[in-house]
Amino acid sequence: MSILKGKPDDDIKIGVYVCHCGHNIASTVDVEEVARRAKELGEVSVARDYVYMCSSKGQNLIRQDIMQLGINRVVVAACSPRLYEQTFQNVLRESGLNPYLLQVANIREQCAWLHEPGPLATEKANRLVKGAIKRVIHHSPIEEQSVPVFPATLVIGGGIAGIQAALEIANSQQIVYLVEREPSIGGHMAQFDKTFPTLDCSACILTPKMNEVARNPYIRLMTYSEVVEVSGYVGNFNVKVRRKARYIDEDKCVGCGICVEKCPWSTESEFDADLGVRKAVYTPFPQAIPNIPVIDKERCVYFLKGKCRACEKFCEAKAINFQQEDLFIELHVGAIIVATGYDVFDPTPISQYGYGRLPNVFTSLEFERLCSPSGPTGGQLKLADGREPKSLAVIHCVGSRDQNYNAYCSRVCCMHSLKYSHLFKEKTGGEVYQIYIDMRCTGKGYEEFYERVQGEHVRFIRGKLATITADSPDSETGEKLSLSCEDTLLGGLVNIPVDMAVLCVALEPRHDAEQVAQILRLGRSRDGFFMERHPKLDPVATMSEGIFIVGCCQGPKDIPDTVAQASAAAARALAMIVRGKMETGAITAAIDETLCSACKVCNALCPYGAIFFDEVSNVSRVNRILCKGCNVCGAACPSGAISTRNFSESQILAEIEGVLV
Amino acid sequence: MVALTPFKEAADMLMEAGAEKLDNCYQCGLCTGSCPWNQVRSFLVRRIIHQAQLGVIDFESEDLWLCTTCRNCVQRCPRGVEIIDIMKAMRRVITETGTAKIPDSLRLAITNIAGAGNPLGEPPEQRGDWAAPLRLKHKADSSTLYFSCCIPAYEPKVKRVARATAQVLKTSGTDFNILASRENCCGESVRKAGDENLFNSLAEKNIKAFSEAGIKQILVSSPHCYHSFKNEYSKLGADFEVLHIVQYLAPLVSEGKFKFKKEVKKKVAYHDSCYLARHNGIYDEPRRILESIPGIELVELPDVKENTLCCGGGGGRIWMDTKKDERFSDLRIQQALDVGADVLAVSCPYCMLNFEDSLLGFSNTKTVEIKDVVELICEGL
Incomplete structure (x- = not known):
């Protein structure tokens, strides 16, 4: 890159440009007076005011003065430099001046917007401008720099966010490393039964994408693996990945499943939210990618007691390897996309809801698994005693919108609550009560889905649930749950007897989000999710150059938003790779x-x-x-x-x- | 139908009277659902909050005097609204502006406190009489004060609590002073009932009396005195160490300071008082004491610790009439009977008074004894 010449040795010629910002500044500050006063200072060659200095006409004023009058220091008195400093720096650059010979005086946020119109406000603007003038005299050219970008991307997390980002990049024929902690990719989306508002089967729309990941030659998939160390900088990250021992040789395993079938030891299935069982050697679910099992060392009786090895005896491919150890792999990448997802809120601390104590109180994720054909009940809704429930209450905002737990709205619960109502009606024909505070159905087709579910005779009760208690056993219907809350629209306490209750629990930052933040040098916002560079204008990038965040690790969001954000991050990473270099900050x-x-x-x-x-x-x-x-x-x-x-x-x-x- | 017009001035007045978090409420109704009143009658806390937001409060409504300040709603409120402060602010506006009538029974208690320093209107010079039969050698130079609360000082049914406490303190070898006629009502309930000025004057008198007597440490029988001394007087410049009697005794019991000679063969259920449990997070000390007394089998009631059921006596309700079929204390006695308790143990004079009153309605069936935790220590000695 060429080093643009500033001329520190020449006579200093300062141009001052005062912006009206429409009425934003001009209605409070006498901008013409500010320009006049600036001109009175000896070092100032020219001072102008203009209605919108950021417009192309305004920019041209500066450009012309640099070219024609030989202005070699520029002061712009306008809005915050966070907004337009780069624009004005470009004007200097295009006019052959080093961009750091500019100083912005913020007379909008730090003056006009704070004060009453009048001479005092104008005087403050004068002072700010004078400060900028005195400062810019001491500015000198700064060399700008860029770094080469290594053409490979790391994606951390293989849920729908990571899958989407990885596919977008790989489809442009660029290398992607996709690192997933669990034995299979798929994330939470693989656990869901249907997706709102169209009620597509979640597995049916996700599995093809998972297969694409397995097939795509540009994707290097590493499951049962974790990123443990990241060093380097944008364009040149060095990443250390721990590949946890599967105790199964991935190259030899043919995925026949005989080891799983023959394994005599069972434990709770994490994939089924602990409602179902899995073997000690397992693939989490039938469509798992890769279709290679993992031996759970904590549960395997050979590891615990030194005897068994049933899987080894039956494996014809000789893929079982009890001697396998964790491997550490070093990767070199230019960009990193973080897609580590969320945890669900544990409602046990809300003791008045009885979760963990009352057997027919479930969380939303548990309910998904109960509805799923691949779940522990084969998709049949069953109570603890095996009966089919005849009534359901869906409780909104459990751990969300609540200062005692998480102050934020989890965004997806209103919609999946409606989905549960529909699924329950479809499966049992029973009664459904929605206990909600506000219905937030803001996506495309969401309000329509709300109306559709209302039409299915679901009862909506507006209020926050106070308590769930077990009613005394009733001879006909067995033990029922009794829910109590104020129906704020009726203006009275209601008691609702139901067989089953689903607590729609909050989406929370991962329990180890802090550790991940430290490895990647990411910030976290007050809610604990990873912090984006700008909440509105750059919700994908982070303060760490070359590292992007997508999906629920940035904040709760639904699948469409997650996919959109993942595609955006992929585009950003690709932009760096295609250009092959990256400008970095000059102020160092x-x-x-x-x-x-x-x-x-x-x-x-x-x-x-x-x-x-x-x-x-x-x-x-x-x-x-x-x-x-x-x-x-x-x-x-x-x-x-x-x-x-x-x-x-x-x-x-x-x-x-x-x-x- | 008459349309309501929001009345900003009334809302502002409440804000000034302490209802600062009013605007945060998003009307979910969890307060109503958590309020014990709704187990016996309708009391729409949420609606009152909304009326307060808009300044369209019916100051004549008896609802404004219902809140027992039990704190169940505040503890659960998802928006951190200090509902007790709002209730207090409404009562304060009534008291200070005379907008509406204060319930007769409350007014009488307040007048008594203002005149005699106790809600019963008993002569101040008799405040220390409960201690007479004990022949205590007053340690006037002790910097530890035992402050009995007005109810154990005067109320015949509850005097035994003060006496048992003095006895136990004596046994433990604790030197303590009693200020008798120099003591005034702590004013905790007075403040919740909306009389901020009377509270301030009571606090001032007490702080002065305590300071003049050289008091450094105060032991109290009532969680209400505890709350005001510890959390409210301290904001008025008082600097005393305040301990509820169960906090003071629990470590002594653990250290084996008491030689229990008798077995107390009783099934005991402990009732958490709102002001000890929910307001101040003290759950374990009373249970630890009860478990250390030989013979006692400790059983738990359905609603305990942070989910405890209010006796109905807080927020000035102890002085107001509550209809016979609307007493939470009846529900609590029933819970104690349901778990088969012989004794319902308390650590608050208000709870004791309410339960003793409730028991009268249960006289024909199996019954339960109401005892202070300290009385049970005495029984074992």
């Missing part, structure tokens, strides 16, 4: 090696791991690609050896002086 720390006393204080403090110690020269050095310019090191350096580019002491002091004096 610089260490004056003559002043560095080798105390290494900065090494440990850097939140981005960007500072390392050079043992040969006995000084600390900054990796400019990793550095984000936060200046923690600069503030801590006892020798004053570190300063951050464009935030030098002289720049900051000049600005303060400009504002105050």
Whole structure:
């Protein structure tokens, strides 16, 4: 990349451009006065005001002055630099000036929007502009940098989000490593029975995508594996993956399933939300990809007691290998897509709902498995005593929209509650009560689905459930549940006797989200989900360059939104790979090696791991690609050896002086 | 139908009187569903909150005086609305502006407290008389105060609690002072009933009396005194160590300070009082004491600890009339009978008074004794 010339040695010629921002600034601040006052300062060659400085006409004013008047420092007095600094930097770049010879004075968010119109507001704007003028004198050109991007992508998590992202990239004939913790890809979507609002069979729409993953030559699938370490930086990540021992040789196994059939030991099936059983050697579900079983060391009697080996005796492919050990594999990738999904809320702490104590109170995920043809009851709804339930209550917002647990709305529960009503009606013809606070059916076809389910004679009770108790046993119907809450529309307490209750539990960040965040240097928002770069304008990228977040690890969302976000992240990763390089921030720390006393204080403090110690020269050095310019090191350096580019002491002091004096 | 017009001034007045979290309510009705009143009659807490939001409150309604401040709704509220503060604010507005009538029985108790320092209107100089038969040698120089609460001090049915406590403290070798006529009602229920000014003056008098007597530590029998001394007086500048008697005694019992000589062969159910349990998170100490007394078989009631069922006595309700078939204390006695308890153990004078009253209605069948936890210690000695 060419280094654009700023001309620090030339006479400094400053252009000041004051924006009206329509009425946003001009109705509070006398912008013409601000421009006039700026011009009175000796260093300022030209000062203009314009109604929208960010428009192409406004930009042209600056461009012309640079070209024709030889302006070599630019001050824009407008909105926050977070919004348009890059736009104006481009104007400088296109006009042959180094983009860092610009300073933005924020006279909108930090002035016009805060104050009453009048001379005081104008005076504050004057001061801010003067500060920017005094500062920009001390600006010098900064060299911009870019890094090469290694053409491979890591996708962490093989649920629908990870599957979609991996397929999008692989279909562009770029290499993807898909790492999944469980023995099979598929995630939560594989556990669902039907999907709202169209009631497609979840497995039927997911399985083809899973098969595509298995077939696609550009996808390197690693199941039963976890990312344990990530180092490097955008374009050049080094990733360490632990491939947990399956005790089955993946190359030899033909997936015949004889080991599973012959294994004499059973345990609860995680895939069936602990309602069903699986063997000690197992594939979690029939459509598993890869169709290679795993021996669960915690449950296998050979591992526990040293005897059995039934699977080994029957395996004709000789694929069983009790000696197998965990393998560590190093990957080199340019981009990382995180799709680690969610956990469901455990409702046990809400003791008044009786979950865990009353046998016919289920969670939403358990209900999915009870409805599923591949589930523990073959899709038949059954009570603890084996009878078919004649009535169901679906409880909304369990652990969601509740400050005691999770303050946020989990977004999918209203819709899957409606789905459960429909499925229950379809399977049993029984009575269904929805106990809800607000119905939130905001997706395409969602409101229509709500209306359809209403038409199936489902009863809606508006209120938050207070208690579930077991009624005394009734001779005809056996033990019933008794639900109590206020029907806020009736304005009275209601008691609802039902056979079965489903608690629609919150979607929560994974229990190990913090650990993953640390490995990848991701931030987390207050709700515990991974933090996006911008909540509206960049919900896919993160503050870690080259790392993207998709699906429910970023926040609760339904399948359509997850798939859309996954495709977006894939496009972002592909954009980097196709260009083959990535621009990184120019505002980075610089260490004056003559002043560095080798105390290494900065090494440990850097939140981005960007500072390392050079043992040969006995000084600390900054990796400019990793550095984000936060200046923690600069503030801590006892020798004053570190300063951050464009935030030098002289720049900051000049600005303060400009504002105050 | 008459259309209602939102009345901002009334809502603002409530906000100023302490209903600050009012706006957070999203009308889910969990408060109504959690409120013990709805086990005996309709009481739409949620609707009152919404009326308060819009400022369209019926200040004449008797509903405004129902809340026992048991805190079950506040504990569960998904939006962190301080419902007790809202109820208190409405009562405060009535008390301070005279907008509506205060229930007669409550007004009488308040007048008595204002005049005599106790709700029964008994002479202050007789406040220490409960201790007379014990021939206590008052340790006027002790920095530990035993504050009995007005009810054990005057109410004949409950005086035994104060006496048992003094006895147990003596046995444990604890030096303690009694301020008798210099004590005033703690004012906890007065405040919940909406009389902020009276509360402040009671608190001021008590803090002054305690300070003048050189008190550093206060032992109380009532969770209500505990709550006000610990959580409310401290905000008025008081600096005393406050312990409920079960908190003080539990470690002594564990250390073997008491030599139990008799077996108390009884099945005992412990009733968590709202102010000890839900308001202050004290569940284990009373149970630990009961389990240490030889012979006692501890059984649990259906609603315990943070889900405890209110006796009906908090929030000033102890002084108000409750219709015969609307008493939560009756439900609680029935629960105790259902689990086959011989004794319903309490650690709150209000609970004891309410249960003793309720028992009168159960006299013809098998019955249950009401005893303070401290009385049961006495029985074992």
